[in-house]
Amino acid sequence: MPSPTTEAVSLLRHRAFLQFWFAKNASSFGFQMMSVAVGWQIYELTHRAFDLGLIGLAQFVPSVLLALPAGHIADQFDRRRIVTVCQAVEWIAIALLAGFSLAGHLTETGILALVFVVSVAKAFEFPALQSMLPALVPAHVLPRAMAANASAGQAAMIAGPALGGLLYVAGAATVYGVSALLYLVALALMSRLAYDHLPPRREPATLKTLFAGVHFIRRRPAVFGVISLDLFAVLLGGATALLPIFAKDILHTGPWGLGILRAAPAVGALLMSVWLARHSLERRVGPIMFGSVAGFGVATLVFALSTTLWLSVVALFALGAFDMVSMVIRGALVQLETPDDMRGRVSAVNAIFVNTSNQLGEFESGLLAAAVGAVNATLVGGIGTLVVVGLWIWWFPCLRRRQGLVSDPEPVEGASGTI
Template sequence: MSNEPTVAFALARAHAPLLPFSSFRSLLAVRIAWTVGIQMLFVAIGWQMYALTHDAWALALVGLYQFFPVLLLTLPAGHAADSWRRARIVLGCLAVQGVVAAAMAFATHRNGLTRDALLLASLLLGAARAFQMPALQALVPSTVPPPLLSRAMAAVSTGSQSSVILGPALGGALVSFGIGVVYAVAALLFLAAALLALGLKVREVQRERRAATLDALVGGLRFVWRKPIILAAISLDLFAVLFGGAVALLPIYADTILHGGPVMLGWLRAAPAAGAFAMSLWLVRYPPKRRVGVTLLASIGVFGLATVVFGVSTNLWLSLLALIMTGAADMVSVVIRQTLVQLETPDEMRGRVSAVNAIFVGASNQLGEFESGSLASVIGPVGAVVLGGALTCLVALTWAWRFPQLAARKTLDG
């Protein structure tokens, strides 16, 4: 029997609008409110830590403290996302982050927020995000039909990146009114996201609550290891951003290299998101369809080259342009990688596989910040950023050789 009607239906749905799906709208609103709040916190914590210590090593520790919970808790979090209602997990994590932000606002008002308190807050925020991200990511395929998934991923990235633009810019601007104001506004945004999550109506399959055995916890790792295309995609992101991330050093660039202040830091933090936002708008309309493997590898190479340019720049506009390019290139990588992971994973495994993906993403971001900060303390911030960008380019070339099936991948659905 011919499958042409099914194919035609899928192609028609692939061009359907996304916003009529109420569950997708609600999930997108939750993600936007949360992302604005967490980005504001990142700016405030980084600026306050540097103001207290003037030490690149302290900035490195912030990234490390955020990563430790991801490393330790994400596999149990993935198991929880495959055993419990994912929307409820997201709600609980938002509540925890709201309490942390409110406590930081109160402590700042009382002049009691110290270096150790900032590290403790980073640890708690990392723990909440460790449980939130697998559940939040695994919810996306439940909100749209499969033919719309790549566009939904791009749309979610559009919302997230617009929030990453707004969050740092708003956080940097509010710093002039006091760090405590930033923490208080972030707490209100977490509250708004939690209220939105309460109304999130997603048809989740009733799952069997499995015991948290070692076999269940490592199920996602085994699945990824047996799927070379997924392993290649997420490990590429891990090593590329691990070496190429310069986010931890932006307070130093804003203060001592570009001779600005917290407002400039907000714009530097927002610049990659601006590039990602513009690229995500393009990808919503024109999702990757051909030679997606080569496109993924090329985007990592562009990310590395733009990082090198930022590292050597002493001009604000050139620095912003380079950061915009890193964001645009990273967005291409994110959409291709996340769509591949979701399409190649059955629903009953999505929580655990999303958890493994979260470990890789967390490692690339938080360990990348630790690597940049610790290396900068030895060879200086410029040397650390330039070396990291060069290593990122090398990673793209190495993965093209090590994983030929990734380079040969033609389409997202294989």
């Protein structure tokens, strides 16, 4: 068996993946910086919390409504070209934010309109970008490639807003300008990426082709089990939405403590993704996946019962680390179980589940906390996650017995392992 060092070097030898990784890293940092500037600038203009909610709405609506058409397009056209066109549109929109901010002519309506344009482009970019990765590395390297890819996203989520906030001292135009420059780097790298993808014969966009991803997922027990496990675990595990309540009323700390609590899951996820990028998950991936989701639930329970800041931070750190393990396994299983000509549509359906479950999970946590209190709501979420794990172990024996990430023989629709 190769050593961790050898495995890490083997990932670095895949030049196309490295180019893809740097491109995605640049665009992720640029987007996070832009998001900070947009929120701050709109609040400076309006001083209304409601308007901050409009930013989320402008991002959420396109990601859900356009997901299925975007998945169909990702499977019918050259994915690299789709990504480059979308990133070019995003770059233009961010450059306009920079230009209008510098000229002093940017209004709230203008900001929201350009954010909406970026969100539409991102809706079409996401399934194409997700579907490219399996073609850039061999199947046995894919989990580590996905972990390295996730580490870039986590690093951007941690450092991007901080860098954007620091640069905002020089003005919103500066933040948008640096963000546009990062997007230009990503666009240059992506446009020159060596990516071999031969789209199938084009089909007209009908209800059958648009919903082909849904039908495919339902017929594959492993894919259906993995995606539905993610959906319900995220719906129930919305403890992070209640962090302000825990910080102020339970842990009796200030904004600095809330900042540490918010950072803890991301730091745990980042460190775990770095470790996974250097080590292969080659055996017992099904039990490890269920164990990590169960660990997520246990960490949620510890956080709910904690009355000290250090224990709460440790619980959230573990929560983020466990979530990263399950996320890498789930993502690799979905990609490897899906034929290349279906990856765009399956990724689009997965994106709908992820986006809606995150939003609904936060809503569910807030609603339940209003009824029974933050601690009890979080306890319900942790216990519910453990119940879901137990049910999915029972309902999806194909996942319970899963040893490797590369496809095991498994039944299809109507066979054991479906619900």
